[in-house]
Amino acid sequence: MIANAMLISLAVLLACLFWLMGELKFLVPYKRLIFHQYGTLLLAWLGILFVNLFAAIYWIQRKFFLKDTGRKLRHIDNHAGGGQMSMPLPNDDWNAR
Numbered sequence: 001m002i003a004n005a006m007l008i009s010l011a012v013l014l015a016c017l018f019w020l021m022g023e024l025k026f027l028v029p030y031k032r033l034i035f036h037q038y039g040t041l042l043l044a045w046l047g048i049l050f051v052n053l054f055a056a057i058y059w060i061q062r063k064f065f066l067k068d069t070g071r072k073l074r075h076i077d078n079h080a081g082g083g084q085m086s087m088p089l090p091n092d093d094w095n096a097r
Contacts, residue, residue, distance in 0.1 A: 001065075005058040012057075013050055
């Protein structure tokens with residue numbers, strides 16, 4: 001899941017960078033000056049953007065793709081164990097006492 005989030009984050013970040021390169025063609029003559037003056041700030045900004053993008057994609061994957069994982073794993077465990085459960089399910093009547 002982490003590898004998928006990293007791959008998607010890198011793809012989105014690269015797509016945004018290529019789009020920006022197309023939009024900011026008028027700054028090409030000042031490239032050396034911009035990188036010299038603001039290179040560290042731009043690199044830090046890209047790092048922060050990547051971390052936030054990675055966290056958002058990771059959260060989305062966990063929220064939508066791991067839905068009801070416990071129930072699905074219990075179903076697989078029941079079939080693998082011959083229908084017997086290794087641990088009983090919580091009973092609402094027992095918790096009410």
